[in-house]
Amino acid sequence: MTLAHGHELIAIPGPSPLPARVMNAAHRASPDIYGEPLAQVNLSLMAQLKRLAGTDAHLATYIGNGHAGWEAAAANLLDRGDRVLLLTSGHFGRSWADMLEATGIEVERQDSGNLPPDPQRLSERLRRDAQGGIRAVMVCQTDTASATMADIPAIRAAMGDHPALLVVDAIASLGCAPMRMDDWGVDVLIAASQKGLMSPPGAAFVWFSDRAAAESPTGLTTPWWDWRPRAGAEALWRFWGGTPPVQTIFALSEALTMILDEEGLEAVWHRHARLARAVWAAVDAWGADGSGIRLSVDDPDARAASVTAVTLPRAAELRAWVTRECGVTLGVGLGAPEPENALRIAHMGHTGAGTVMGVLGAMQAGLIALGIPHGPGALEAAAASIAASA
Ligand SMILES: *Cc1c(COP(=O)(O)O)cnc(C)c1O
Numbered sequence: 001m002t003l004a005h006g007h008e009l010i011a012i013p014g015p016s017p018l019p020a021r022v023m024n025a026a027h028r029a030s031p032d033i034y035g036e037p038l039a040q041v042n043l044s045l046m047a048q049l050k051r052l053a054g055t056d057a058h059l060a061t062y063i064g065n066g067h068a069g070w071e072a073a074a075a076n077l078l079d080r081g082d083r084v085l086l087l088t089s090g091h092f093g094r095s096w097a098d099m100l101e102a103t104g105i106e107v108e109r110q111d112s113g114n115l116p117p118d119p120q121r122l123s124e125r126l127r128r129d130a131q132g133g134i135r136a137v138m139v140c141q142t143d144t145a146s147a148t149m150a151d152i153p154a155i156r157a158a159m160g161d162h163p164a165l166l167v168v169d170a171i172a173s174l175g176c177a178p179m180r181m182d183d184w185g186v187d188v189l190i191a192a193s194q195k196g197l198m199s200p201p202g203a204a205f206v207w208f209s210d211r212a213a214a215e216s217p218t219g220l221t222t223p224w225w226d227w228r229p230r231a232g233a234e235a236l237w238r239f240w241g242g243t244p245p246v247q248t249i250f251a252l253s254e255a256l257t258m259i260l261d262e263e264g265l266e267a268v269w270h271r272h273a274r275l276a277r278a279v280w281a282a283v284d285a286w287g288a289d290g291s292g293i294r295l296s297v298d299d300p301d302a303r304a305a306s307v308t309a310v311t312l313p314r315a316a317e318l319r320a321w322v323t324r325e326c327g328v329t330l331g332v333g334l335g336a337p338e339p340e341n342a343l344r345i346a347h348m349g350h351t352g353a354g355t356v357m358g359v360l361g362a363m364q365a366g367l368i369a370l371g372i373p374h375g376p377g378a379l380e381a382a383a384a385s386i387a388a389s390a
Pocket of ligand 1: 014092172
């Protein structure tokens with residue numbers, strides 16, 4: 001008989017759990033989209049989104065997911081035949097490169113396996129691009145498949161005075177780990193509503209610097225994707241290129257009030273860091289005695305705050321067991337060399353110590369039930385990590 005009762009725990013890296021307050025905020029009849037009240041909520045949402053990214057620059061919002069954010073950035077900056085350098089450190093960076101290539105953009109990939117990009121390699125490559133043929137350097141802050149964390153300030157520094165624009169995908173890291181777009185010199189930042197921002201899927205955001213805003217439209221800049229009418233729009237419908245996603249606006253506005261005004265952005269980053277360390281402590285303990293269980297990234301500074309990727313023999317069986325018996329859903333081992341022996345534990349957005357200990361506890365039960373060899377003391381280690389970081 002299954003023990004999958006009570007609240008289900010969803011620990012996949014997006015869409016992430018929604019707070020009841022955010023769901024309730026969306027539970028509203030559609031208002032007049034030409035009315036002042038909705039226009040005011042939308043304006044304050046735009047201001048919240050800029051605070052979140054650490055920028056005073058421009059913001060364009062789209063109805064869409066993260067892929068729409070990728071497309072929006074490309075459509076405004078690049079043309080067919082343009083050259084970009086994409087620093088890939090996992091499945092998401094690689095599929096971003098594939099999408100750009102299919103659009104007709106020339107993508108040079110600097111691949112670092114399933115590890116974060118190496119700023120030194122970047123700087124060496126750009127030094128050989130004296131004519132400045134590379135229009136943009138593009139990178140995922142967190143590649144959600146490999147659970148890596150790129151060092152964005154180091155990447156910016158490595159670009160030196162090369163004129164390329166720096167384009168960062170923060171879809172899985174914004175609202176989980178530090179992002180200071182203006183201070184760090186990021187030209188274009190891409191995110192979406194459904195990961196760290198604990199909101200329903202359906203909104204994509206593209207923040208862009210004055211330098212990016214000065215780029216001329218290209219052959220790819222069709223009217224709907226054009227970011228200029230959206231940024232600084234006067235009429236509400238222009239912000240979203242048509243009917244605004246009203247319920248998503250209400251939900252996001254509530255979620256960002258919780259993040260920015262109630263918990264506070266720095267506290268949110270700190271919470272994610274603490275929860276991540278607890279998960280790593282458990283995995284390290286399971287990995288003792290040559291069990292073959294291990295974190296995919298060795299260097300703690302190079303690990304994502306929002307998701308942890310684990311190599312674990314028979315992971316697919318374990319995932320099925322914890323879902324069926326405990327009501328806990330773990331992420332698949334996306335892009336891992338052996339996906340059936342890999343999984344991901346998300347700890348992004350609306351999550352805390354109870355959730356993380358519950359997820360780890362269910363995994364512990366599954367390891368025992370299935371007879372998967374593992375080191376002892378994982379739950380003790382996670383609890384000790386939480387206790388020590390208080
Ligand atoms: C989830 C994700 C995407 C894709 O976002 P969708 O909303 O699924 O389209 C792109 N990049 C990263 C880093 C992601 O985590």
